[in-house]
Amino acid sequence: MSNLETAPQARVCGGRQDVSGTPVHELLTGKQVPLGExxxxxxxxxxxGRRMIGAWCFVDHYGPDDITDEPGMQVAPHPHTGLQTVSWLHDGQVQHRDSVGSVATVRPRELGLMTAGRAIAHSEQSPRDHGPLLHGAQLWVALPGEHRHTEPHFEHHPVLPEVAAPGLHATVILGxxxxxxxxxxxxSPLVGADLTLAEGASARLPLDPDFEYAVLAMAGAADVDGVRVEPGALLYLGCGRTGLPLRAVTDxxxxxxxxxxxxEKIVMFWNFVARTGEEIAEARDAWNSPSAGSFGEVHGYQGARLLAPPLPPVPLKPRGRAR
Incomplete structure (x- = not known):
């Protein structure tokens, strides 16, 4: 998924100095951003208030939207570097096409995982004959330095491992x-999991005390370690936890x-993750060139690709993981 902001900020993220070594509660709300048509x-x-959770560096939550009479998701070809994209749906379908020749339709609770590595381009569209609802999340994972120039590739995993307990069902997305x-x-060491709880259910998830965690509410309302979390909110939990109590107020x-x-500290601008502003500028210029440079071409998409927006006029300033 693309960041379609016309004037995106450049951010320096990462580093451990602002990570809480003990459990915390930071309830974060989302910014409304238009995506496609x-x-x-x-x-x-x-x-x-927070720029990363482990290697997770980007989280968009969308829907549920009624797209019965709408085109649904329509994101033209755009580039990525230095990251992985994770497509996760609860309702609808998204057709993925990329510049290494991958074509796949991702459906609810299937993993669409694209490793951009050194450079890739892709498009995302709801199929022409799509269902009435679109609801999901798009997430990015920053690649560590030794892997950020790896060869780009795409994985589609229709079946994922599951964990079950009374009133709780978990699908392990990554890790x-x-x-x-x-x-x-x-x-890098990380975890992503989709949790479904029945109304009134209580459960305790085992956690790794060396990890920092957050919980995003996709639907319904739940108490996470005693804090009410509702759709459109992300609760940051810090490190130092061996377990996480959950209680569902509703399904x-x-x-x-x-x-x-x-x-590591990373620089994020538009759809690029790099280590310096100079690398960002090089990636932007390569994509905006007539040939799209090393990103290649997305075949099968009907329409023009997205061009990268102008770089900000001020130099990048490191600000750490939080402010």
Whole structure:
């Protein structure tokens, strides 16, 4: 998924100095951002209060939207570097096309995982004959330095491991939870899991005390370690936890995101993750060239690709993981 802001900010993220080594509660709300022709997302990362959770560096939550008479998601070809994109749906379908030749239709609770590495371009569209609803999340994972120039590739995993307990069902999107390991490729210690709780259910999730965690409410309302979390909110939990108490106020769907604090500092601008402003400028110029440079071409998409917006006029200033 693309960041379609016409004047995106450049951000320096990462480093461990602002990561809480003890459990905390930071309730973050999303910023409304238009995406494509008819979709509006709630952008929860980067946020004014928090820029990363482990290697997770970007979180958009959208829907549920009634797209019965709408085109749904229509995001033209755009580039990525230095990251992985994670497509996660609760309702609808999204057709992925990329410049290494991948074509796949991602459906609810299937993992669409694109490793951009050195450079890739892709498009995302609701199929012409789509269902009435679109609801999901798009997430990015920053690649550590030793893997950020890896060859780009796409993975589609229709079947993922599950964990069950009374009143709770968990699908492991990436990483490992309670002994269940996702088949998706990871390059740093992290976890992502989709949690479904029945109304009134209580459960306790096992956690790694070395990870920092956050919980995004996709639907319903739940108490997470005693804090009410509703759709459009992200609760940052810090580190130092061995377990997480959950209680569903209504039938609820949550996303658990976690990972070891990301030690390297990264520069994020538009759809690029790099280490310096100079690398961002090089990637932008390559994509905006007539040939799209090393990003390649997305075949099968009917329409023009998105051009990268102008760089900000001021130099980048490191601001750490939070402010």
């Amino acid at each position: 008819s979709t509006v997302v709630r952008r929860l990362l980067p946020n004014l 490992e939870l309670d002994g269940a390991l996702s088949p998706g490729a990871t390059y 609820s769907s949550l996303l658990l995101l976690g990972g070891e604090p990301f030690e």
